[in-house]
Amino acid sequence: LAKTTQPISMDSYEGQEVNITCSHNNIATNDYITWYQQFPSQGPRFIIQGYKTKVTNEVASLFIPADRKSSTLSLPRVSLSDTAVYYCLVGLGGGNQGGKLIFGQGTELSVKP
Amino acid sequence: GAVVSQHPSRVICKSGTSVKIECRSLDFQATTMFWYRQFPKQSLMLMATSNEGSKATYEQGVEKDKFLINHASLTLSTLTVTSAHPEDSSFYICSARDPRGGQFFGPGTRLTVL
Numbered sequence: 001l002a003k004t005t006q007p008i009s010m011d012s013y014e015g016q017e018v019n020i021t022c023s024h025n026n027i028a029t030n031d032y033i034t035w036y037q038q039f040p041s042q043g044p045r046f047i048i049q050g051y052k053t054k055v056t057n058e059v060a061s062l063f064i065p066a067d068r069k070s071s072t073l074s075l076p077r078v079s080l081s082d083t084a085v086y087y088c089l090v091g092l093g094g095g096n097q098g099g100k101l102i103f104g105q106g107t108e109l110s111v112k113p
Numbered sequence: 114g115a116v117v118s119q120h121p122s123r124v125i126c127k128s129g130t131s132v133k134i135e136c137r138s139l140d141f142q143a144t145t146m147f148w149y150r151q152f153p154k155q156s157l158m159l160m161a162t163s164n165e166g167s168k169a170t171y172e173q174g175v176e177k178d179k180f181l182i183n184h185a186s187l188t189l190s191t192l193t194v195t196s197a198h199p200e201d202s203s204f205y206i207c208s209a210r211d212p213r214g215g216q217f218f219g220p221g222t223r224l225t226v227l
Contacts, residue, residue, distance in 0.1 A: 036218070043117075043206045043218035044157070087156070099145060101208070101216055103157040 004104040022088030119219035136207030142187035143209035
C-alpha cells in the first residue's frame with residue numbers, strides 16, 4: 001500500500017497562502033492523489049484530486065511533479081475557518097489496493113488571526 | 114460533491130447491547146462502501162470494505178463477528194457493533210465510491226458505550 005508522509009502540524013495567519021507537501025514514494029502507476037479536510041467530529045470532506053501536473057478548483061490547487069512521488073496542496077489566502085486536519089491519500093485508481101483509501105496521520109493546520 | 118449520510122449521528126448504549134449504524138449514498142449507487150473508526154486525536158482507521166451483494170472484507174485485526182457489515186442494496190450499508198463494550202466507543206465514519214469518480218464520506222456516528 002502506498003504510504004504517505006505529511007508534516008504533523010503547520011501554523012499560518014489569516015490571508016496567507018499555505019502549502020502542505022505530502023510524500024508518496026511508492027505511488028502506483030494508476031493511483032490518484034486526493035486531499036481531504038476534516039473538522040472535529042465530522043467526516044472528511046473532499047478538497048481536490050489529481051493525477052499529474054496541476055489541478056485547480058474553487059478552493060485549492062494541487063501541484064504534482066513529473067515523478068509523482070510527492071504532491072503539494074496549496075490553499076490561497078486562508079481564513080480562520082480553514083483550521084482543520086488535512087489528509088493526503090493515494091489510491092482510487094484500482095491496482096492492488098482495490099480502491100481502499102488508507103489514511104496517514106494528516107496535517108493539523110492552525111490559522112491564527 | 115456526492116452526498117453520503119449516516120444514521121444515527123450519535124448513539125449512547127449500555128455495555129453488552131448491539132448498535133446498528135446506517136450509511137446511505139443519496140445521489141449515486143455505490144457497489145463499494147468503506148467503514149472507518151476514529152479515536153480522539155487520531156487518524157481514520159479502515160475497518161472493512163463493504164461490497165454490495167457479497168461478504169465484506171475486513172482489515173487485519175478487525176473482528177468480523179463483532180462488527181457485522183451488510184450491504185444489501187446499492188445505496189445502503191450497515192455496520193452493527195455487537196455486544197458493545199466501552200472500548201468500542203469511537204467515531205465511526207463510512208464512505209462510498211461514486212462511479213462517476215471520487216470517494217465521499219459520511220458525517221460520522223459518535224458511539225458511546227456506557
